Amino acid sequence: MSDSVALDPVDLHILRLLQNDARTTYRDLAxxxxxxPSTCLDRVARLRRSGVILGQQLRLDPAKLGRGLEAxxxxxxxxxxxxxxxxxxxxxxxxxxxxALFHLTGPDDFLVQVxxxxxxxxxxxxxxxxxxxxxxxxVETRLIFQQWDCGPLLPPG
Amino acid sequence: MSDSVALDPVDLHILRLLQNDARTTYRDLAxxxxxxPSTCLDRVARLRRSGVILGQQLRLDPAKLGRGLEAxxxxxxxxxxxxxxxxxxxxxxxxxxxxALFHLTGPDDFLVQVxxxxxxxxxxxxxxxxxxxxxxxxVETRLIFQQWDCGPLLPPG
DNA sequence: GTTGAAAGAGAGAGTCC
DNA sequence: GGACTCTCTCTTTCAAC
Numbered sequence: 375m376s377d378s379v380a381l382d383p384v385d386l387h388i389l390r391l392l393q394n395d396a397r398t399t400y401r402d403l404a405x406x407x408x409x410x411p412s413t414c415l416d417r418v419a420r421l422r423r424s425g426v427i428l429g430q431q432l433r434l435d436p437a438k439l440g441r442g443l444e445a446x447x448x449x450x451x452x453x454x455x456x457x458x459x460x461x462x463x464x465x466x467x468x469x470x471x472x473x474a475l476f477h478l479t480g481p482d483d484f485l486v487q488v489x490x491x492x493x494x495x496x497x498x499x500x501x502x503x504x505x506x507x508x509x510x511x512x513v514e515t516r517l518i519f520q521q522w523d524c525g526p527l528l529p530p531g
Numbered sequence: 532m533s534d535s536v537a538l539d540p541v542d543l544h545i546l547r548l549l550q551n552d553a554r555t556t557y558r559d560l561a562x563x564x565x566x567x568p569s570t571c572l573d574r575v576a577r578l579r580r581s582g583v584i585l586g587q588q589l590r591l592d593p594a595k596l597g598r599g600l601e602a603x604x605x606x607x608x609x610x611x612x613x614x615x616x617x618x619x620x621x622x623x624x625x626x627x628x629x630x631a632l633f634h635l636t637g638p639d640d641f642l643v644q645v646x647x648x649x650x651x652x653x654x655x656x657x658x659x660x661x662x663x664x665x666x667x668x669x670v671e672t673r674l675i676f677q678q679w680d681c682g683p684l685l686p687p688g
Numbered sequence: 689g690t691t692g693a694a695a696g697a698g699a700g701a702g703t704c705c
Numbered sequence: 706g707g708a709c710t711c712t713c714t715c716t717t718t719c720a721a722c
Contacts, residue, residue, distance in 0.1 A: 378597040440535040480673040516637040
């Protein structure tokens, strides 16, 4: 299911371009890559079927939506058992403030990226949704000063 | 520049749908939202111009690309001065392993999400690209067990 | 992988409310 | 001002090569 998929230079070129703009037309893609548009369509369909491409998402500016403050919450869940973790994850995933959720190794079990209106909203979120839960043993709050876009995801080597 | 933008229920519905699939056609969007296709086109163009929509990105499965292990690196940069931070950020952003980069408050100055082929590759990355740099005072490595998709980003309230 | 034709989607002008 | 319809053009898709 999650084995690595063989990709040729055409596939890689397509993936690089679509990571910049997932709405690039197959015609433009074809011109840039140097194959026919129908070939691009074929390649992208194959990349979808093989699971390399999971989907395409809009990138939004949280500040423009009134969520001008972002933070990372490091959360320790004790006892660290599945019957406590699963409901915790479902609850946190469903919060409108949650942007990303990771289960990690190390002293903090979960990392949660949240977008809030300001420090008051952040305090409410931490106190009412995190530390209020009996399984949450500790929450460390780190504000996000800035975040950067990174290069496209490509195979190693 | 980063003030909140007024959005009506039609805008919100469009944003919710496009966050699931950024390639949804304006016709489908129009049918789901209950307005004419050209109106959808208009709304999306406006959301782009106002900066709410920053772009659209392909979501890929790193494991399918041969990067089956992901980790979070917590990095302390000392001294924490701009003339050291800026080159550090540019270098880290440009690494093929880097998926996300955050400047945070708290004891760890930077959080870096990386995708690598395995533990050997992770060790090489940490030792050669992070701790080898004189301004990097400390790196804490946390493996990512699992990560979850979250709901769409929407305004508060 | 390519070509070419049919079906489908996008972008604009004009019109109405 | 905002939304709708109509139309023209460009894009996607599919069958045949």
